[in-house]
Amino acid sequence: KQEVTQIPAALSVPEGENLVLNCSFTDSAIYNLQWFRQDPGKGLTSLLLIQSSQREQTSGRLNASLDKSSGRSTLYIAASQPGDSATYLCAVRTTDSWGKLQFGAGTQVVVTP
Amino acid sequence: EAGVVQSPRYKIIEKKQPVAFWCNPISGHNTLYWYLQNLGQGPELLIRYENEEAVDDSQLPKDRFSAERLKGVDSTLKIQPAELGDSAVYLCASSSQGTGANVLTFGAGSRLTVL
Numbered sequence: 211k212q213e214v215t216q217i218p219a220a221l222s223v224p225e226g227e228n229l230v231l232n233c234s235f236t237d238s239a240i241y242n243l244q245w246f247r248q249d250p251g252k253g254l255t256s257l258l259l260i261q262s263s264q265r266e267q268t269s270g271r272l273n274a275s276l277d278k279s280s281g282r283s284t285l286y287i288a289a290s291q292p293g294d295s296a297t298y299l300c301a302v303r304t305t306d307s308w309g310k311l312q313f314g315a316g317t318q319v320v321v322t323p
Numbered sequence: 324e325a326g327v328v329q330s331p332r333y334k335i336i337e338k339k340q341p342v343a344f345w346c347n348p349i350s351g352h353n354t355l356y357w358y359l360q361n362l363g364q365g366p367e368l369l370i371r372y373e374n375e376e377a378v379d380d381s382q383l384p385k386d387r388f389s390a391e392r393l394k395g396v397d398s399t400l401k402i403q404p405a406e407l408g409d410s411a412v413y414l415c416a417s418s419s420q421g422t423g424a425n426v427l428t429f430g431a432g433s434r435l436t437v438l
Contacts, residue, residue: 214365244426244427246429251431251432251434252431252432253327253414253416253429253430253431253432254366254414254416254427254429255429256426256427256428259426299365299366301365310368310371310379311366311368311427313365313366313367314365315363315364315365316363316364316365
């Protein structure tokens with residue numbers, strides 16, 4: 211069974227610092243990996259999707275890398291801002307479960323002014 | 324374009340009472356998902372629909388939970404009777420296809436508190 215782990219569970223950084231969020235998964239037979247953002251009391255917003263054949267994806271200040279062989283993905287957020295404060299979750303879709311995303315528990319990020 | 328709409332946003336009930344949640348997916352999205360999210364955890368899939376057919380309900384506790392998606396559009400998730408452990412956020416999501424390439428769009432969720 212696929213297991214997804216996110217460490218650390220919580221992170222606090224001063225504004226302007228770069229954020230590095232980690233995601234690891236146990237089964238490398240994945241179709242893709244997604245990073246989501248969740249604000250308190252809100253649903254999830256998709257940030258980046260990396261297909262299994264890709265090594266990274268970029269969107270503005272966000273960059274996500276994928277290393278399938280080691281079962282790891284990293285989300286980088288450059289020059290963090292207080293508005294980046296949220297919980298960030300990664301989710302993998304394995305090749306045998308087309309409709310099912312397996313989520314990590316998330317990393318709660320606080321960016322202090 | 325309206326996103327995924329869920330109601331109610333919040334619901335407080337006594338244990339053993341029934342409760343129902345409603346979801347209206349993005350227009351044209353034929354795949355609909357119900358996820359359960361406990362505090363401090365990631366969402367877990369309860370059921371997935373392709374149009375009106377439930378294609379994955381292996382995680383749905385069928386003794387008390389039921390779901391339907393009549394006409395392949397809106398969906399309702401019901402719990403009867405509710406238990407204390409059902410307190411959680413129930414998230415609905417939709418995508419344009421069931422294949423892995425498509426991004427899921429989530430609703431804001433329905434937060435259930437069972438007293």
